[in-house]
Amino acid sequence: MKKWDNNQLYQLIKTQFLETIREPSVLFWGIGFPILISIGLGLAFTRSSNTQFHVNVVTSDTHFINSFIAPYSVKNIHDQAVTYSWSVSDSTLGNTTYIFRESSWKDAIVALKRGEANLILTDSAGTPYFHFDPHDTQAQLLYMKLSALFRHPVVKINDKQSHIQPLTLKGVRYIDFLIPGLIALGILNALMWGISYNIIERRSQKLLRRMVATPMRKSNFLMAIIFVRIVMNIIEAGILFLFAWLFFGITIQGNIGALFLLFFAGNIAFAGIAVLLSSRTEKTEIGTGWINAITMPMMILSGIFFSYHNFPDWSIGFIKLLPLTVLTDGIRSIFNEGASWLQIIFPSFLLSALGVICFLLGLKRFKWF
Known part of the structure; x- marks a missing residue:
């Protein structure tokens, strides 16, 4: 030593x-x-639990919400804010929950800027219109999911007929x-x-x-x-x-x-x-x-x-x-x-x-x- x-x-x-x-x-x-x-x-990035999307709904016609959203959602009122929670089950890709919030256009834009909303939804004569950043892949995914959901809101995914094979390697x-x-x-x-x-x-x-x-x-x-x-x-x-x-x-x-x-x-x-x-x-x-x-x-x-x-x-x-x-x-x-x-x-x-x-x-x- x-x-x-x-x-x-x-x-x-x-x-x-x-x-x-x-x-x-x-x-x-x-x-x-x-x-x-x-x-x-x-x-x-590795969790397999529910995916949640937030959508601000801007409409003066309650018929749109009552026809497209309310029948399949759970209505919640908190601090005078009205939200609708629509859950879709899928054991292959994981469950998805859509949170729809009624708001004005100004509040919807603020929510989008703050990241509190992924997409803004409006309607014209009962037809839904989607407003989002075209470069936001998350918003693109939400648009595709919602547009398919509005066309067939009651169709359930049959896992036995699904061709999706999740990679877990x-x-x-x-x-x-x-x-x-x-x-x-x-x-x-x-x-x-x-x-x-x-x-x-x-x-x-x-x-x-x-x-x-x-x-x-x-x-x-x-x-x-x-x-x-x-x-x-x-x-x-x-x-x-x-x-x-x-x-x-x-x-x-x-x-x-x-x-x-x-x-x-x-x-x-x-x-x-x-x-x-x-x-x-x-x-x-x-x-x-x-x-x-x-x-x-x-x-x-x-x-x-x-x-x-x-x-x-x-x-x-x-x-x-x-x-x-x-x-x-x-x-x-x-x-x-x-x-x-x-x-x-x-x-x-x-x-x-x-x-x-x-x-x-x-x-x-x-x-x-």
Whole structure:
């Protein structure tokens, strides 16, 4: 042990690790926050309970409501507001409840703007008219459901004659899409903020000036920070996966060894970028701006919370080249598609090469003060 006590790199790693784990905020944002995101989005997009739509009805003719809505609905009066609840049962696709609220046109527009209504319904001579944003897919779905319901309000869906076969395979749920993205995002944020901001803050507070007075090698100092952050990333990703496995049944369908290889390659890539970014920056305000400039576009474009194929076709090629996209796509392919070593070697090599090049450039440019 005495030999290790005199080892500079060991002492730096020990110091960095103790500084990291004694900060409650670091543990919350690294471990607690991703779990909270997975709970919220997982429950929102994986539940199989009732779907509820809200419709504002604007009409001066009570005959329309009495003919189309009232016979099949339950009328409720609350605070002088009249609503009609129409429930349609379907064991295949889940039950649907339509909430119709009588209102003026002005109130209906306000409700639509606030997200309190999905669609506005009016009538002319007993014919229903639907008003909604044509780019809102939820409103489009509601329109198709309502128009079919008004044509045949008493027709019940016969499950035995239904040709719908719901897909419940693991890997096709939104939570299966989300968890690999959160793991990749955790690596990005932990390294960019845990390394870059840490170094820039110490430089701005003149702490690095004190360190240079000791016989400390720049490479040892940087590798100690990187090593501790990678260890913390392993712990954070492991806890997130354990939670997702216990609560949502997430599994790894591909090669676990390939997952570790890609995981370390992603850590190397963003650690190298973080070192390069912080190699000469002196002010935390400038450093925060640079970190956000790098992380925010990738968080939006790289398909963490939704598919990047929603962006224009001309941008897809560029998006696929982003380091976070490469890492996220690789982790998803292992989790959900059963990817093997051969499919992971090339993206792992690209990420590792990017990280090593950035680290060497950052090491060469690095200044203590």
